[in-house]
Amino acid sequence: MTRRFTLKSWERLKKEDDFQRVFAARYQASNRDLSVYGCPNGLSYSRLGIAVGKRWGKSHVRNRLKRILREAYRLSKPSLPKGLDLVLVPRRAPLRLQNLLESLPHLARVVLAKCCKAPSPHVTRELGQGPSRQAPTTPEQANK
Numbered sequence: 001m002t003r004r005f006t007l008k009s010w011e012r013l014k015k016e017d018d019f020q021r022v023f024a025a026r027y028q029a030s031n032r033d034l035s036v037y038g039c040p041n042g043l044s045y046s047r048l049g050i051a052v053g054k055r056w057g058k059s060h061v062r063n064r065l066k067r068i069l070r071e072a073y074r075l076s077k078p079s080l081p082k083g084l085d086l087v088l089v090p091r092r093a094p095l096r097l098q099n100l101l102e103s104l105p106h107l108a109r110v111v112l113a114k115c116c117k118a119p120s121p122h123v124t125r126e127l128g129q130g131p132s133r134q135a136p137t138t139p140e141q142a143n144k
Helices: 016-025 059-079 097-117 121-127
Strands: 027-030 034-040 047-050 084-090
Touching: 016 034, 016 047, 016 084, 027 097, 034 097, 047 059, 059 084, 059 097, 084 097
Parallel strands: 047 084
Antiparallel strands: 027 034, 034 084
16 A cells, blocks of 8 residues: 655644744745745644745636645655755746656755754744754654
8 A cells, every 4th residue: 555645734834924934044945946945843844835926827827836836745745854844936837746846855955954054043033942953854853
């Protein structure tokens, strides 16, 4: 039996404050199709947010883009780093699922490397953490 990689409701960013925190952290990686913003969330799992502005067209076009991005995240979930809040922003249309499946794990790892290299004062100030506290990068670290 194959394993289903479902997207649970608690794995989604829903509140505007969460999106603002991710954008304020300024950890970003991009390619020609996609921009990925991220910041540590202090949890043992990653969460997804999708930002598709009205410049992309009518609602049916924006919804299609969001469905493709959600599916790429859902299928890439096992290869994505844990402990990050990720916001995906499309840069050009049409998006191809195969391209996203190849680039999303790489871009998420780049964001994680930037997060671990130098903690952002915006994130630590809002979370009330000192600069030494970072989100776990592996399940073993999350259990400590």
